[in-house]
Amino acid sequence: MTVAVYHPLEETTRWWVDALTELLPGWQVAAMDEIADPARVDYAVVWRPRPGALARCPNLRAIVSIGAGIDHVLADPALPRGVPIIRTVGRDLTQRMREYVALHVLRHHRDMPRQLQAQRERDWHAVVVPVAPRRSVGVMGLGNLGAAAARTLAGLGFATRGWARTQKSLDGVEVFAGPDRLDAFLDGCEILVNLLPLTRDTSGILDARLFGRLAEGACVINCARGAHLVDADLFAALDSGRIxxxxxxxxxxxxxxxxxxxWDHPAITVTPHIASRIDAATGGKLIAANLREFERTGSCPDLADAARGY
Incomplete structure (x- = not known):
């Protein structure tokens, strides 16, 4: 079997090639750009593939996303039809997301930006906030990552609510389901965490209308996809104090x-897509296991539904 690997950063591609070569003995693993004959490629392991690159592999049996989302694969207008797409999920990714969400919810809850500003100003300024059970925190998207994040926040004592496409049951989380319940979910929410998959229905969902439904002075955390956010609407909401x-x-x-x-907006914290970034050592084991299972059976547990977009 021949596996082609592509990541926009050449160094990161090399990490994945090395990891998968060790984990898939007897398989040929190489950077996509180093494979002279694309017809030899059986599997492609990719992150943000160049448009048209996968279409040049006529014998492609499956595409593996280096991450839980598959929107970056589906964004390719020349994507070969009918080729299965495999997600990369696992305990490590879930744990990383739980840590990231808890960190930044607590940071906003305890108003650490104001506290750090006071330190810079040498101002002995005590910021007193309500205890967590009196703080309403909402999680949009209750898939593997979203459900884990919501449970974590509930475990910290926050008044936690979640919104999903279909009804779910999560201990300690008030769940709102479907488009008709979105406004009720947003109403009075003080800290909003977005973990939705990126689909046609969710693109641009973080917009002026949504911000207007949140509590005045709410905080927003987006660790799903950039295309969920209408950038200009966020800047306007921050400048007006709505957010x-x-x-x-x-x-x-x-x-x-x-x-x-x-980068420079005083009310925005930027992190470089690290909330649930998987490393090659851990992710390689997940990808190798999925590839071996798919090669053996034609399916695997992490097969995505391209029609739904996740």
Whole structure:
């Protein structure tokens, strides 16, 4: 079997090639750009593949996303029809997301940006906030990562609510399901965490209308996809005070350009898509296991539903 690997960063591609070569003895693993004959490629392991690159592999049996989302694969207008797409999920990714969400929810809850400003100003300024059970925190998207994040927040004592496409049951989490319940979910929410999959229905969902439904001075955390956010609407909401602070881990363009206004806005915290970034050592084991299972049976537990977009 021949596995082609592509990541926009050449060094990262090399990490994945080395990891998968060790984990798949007897398989040929190489960077996509180093495979002279694309017809030899059986499997492609990719992150943000170049448009048209996968279409040049006529014998492709499956595509593996280096991550839980598959929107970056589906974004290719020349994507070969009918080729299965495999997600990369696992305990490590879930744990990383739980840590990231808890960190930034607590950071906003305890108003750490104001506390750090006071330190810079040498101002002995005590910021007193309500205890967690009196703070309403909402999680949009209750898939593997979202459900784990919501449970974690509930475990910390927050008044936790969640919104999903279909009804779910999570201990300690008030669940709202379907488009008709979105406004009720948003109403009075003080800290909003977005973990939705990116689909046609969710693109641009973080917009002025949504911000207007949140509690005055709410905080927003986006660790799903940059295309969920209408950038101009966030800047306007921050400048008006409708939104107090935002933490952004994902952007329309990545890496974030050096001249992006996100870098310097005093109410925005930027992180470089690290909320649940998987390392090659851990992710390689997940990908190798899925590839071996798919090769043996034609399926695997992490097979995505391209029609739904996740």
């Amino acid at each position: 107090k602070q935002a933490t952004l881990d994902v952007f329309h363009e990545e890496p974030l350009p050096a001249d992006s206004p996100f």
